[in-house]
Amino acid sequence: DAKTTQPTSMDCAEGRAANLPCNHSTISGNEYVYWYRQIHSQGPQYIIHGLKNNETNEMASLIITEDRKSSTLILPHATLRDTAVYYCIVRALGYNFNKFYFGSGTKLNVKP
Amino acid sequence: EPEVTQTPSHQVTQMGQEVILRCVPISNHLYFYWYRQILGQKVEFLVSFYNNEISEKSEIFDDQFSVERPDGSNFTLKIRSTKLEDSAMYFCASSTGLAGGTGELFFGEGSRLTVL
Numbered sequence: 672d673a674k675t676t677q678p679t680s681m682d683c684a685e686g687r688a689a690n691l692p693c694n695h696s697t698i699s700g701n702e703y704v705y706w707y708r709q710i711h712s713q714g715p716q717y718i719i720h721g722l723k724n725n726e727t728n729e730m731a732s733l734i735i736t737e738d739r740k741s742s743t744l745i746l747p748h749a750t751l752r753d754t755a756v757y758y759c760i761v762r763a764l765g766y767n768f769n770k771f772y773f774g775s776g777t778k779l780n781v782k783p
Numbered sequence: 784e785p786e787v788t789q790t791p792s793h794q795v796t797q798m799g800q801e802v803i804l805r806c807v808p809i810s811n812h813l814y815f816y817w818y819r820q821i822l823g824q825k826v827e828f829l830v831s832f833y834n835n836e837i838s839e840k841s842e843i844f845d846d847q848f849s850v851e852r853p854d855g856s857n858f859t860l861k862i863r864s865t866k867l868e869d870s871a872m873y874f875c876a877s878s879t880g881l882a883g884g885t886g887e888l889f890f891g892e893g894s895r896l897t898v899l
Contacts, residue, residue: 714890
């Protein structure tokens, strides 16, 4: 699995956009970028994923650089409930494609 | 919205005792997983299960661990003789596993195991 690098923690003001970066410089051509989050000690929650195009859903937007070596998860209007650990994971589709390795993630603190 | 459910939410046991953690995956999912998270540490992969057999396991998943899908709906993790270091939150997950699918895993809320 390609490794990812994320900042240990970030702060964001409530109502502002939260931009969480991730470096994945060794990503392979068939590897997707996935984002999950874990609120307190709950089960990880899927947010979004992409291959090379930017993606948007009801939770967030994912911006992937043209060379695919980094990406940014954007929470457009962060709320206190978005305080969580955010994990950037790269994974190929294939045999056992659904196994994910979780790193240390970024602890996002949304402040009032 | 369909969800993965886990029981019990919290179990306290004595060292050396057997523990069974139960999970009901989402009904049309084909791949099942167990992960664990020791307090303050990373979420760690334990095992994946497909077509009634283990498809992959980590080095953590030693002979003390076993998984089973006894009745087509439940998916269980058994720890035969618990050790203090087995104290952790155990997460069950499932996915469709279909070729061309999103690869998204759906996680349960976890079962906290405390070994005394």
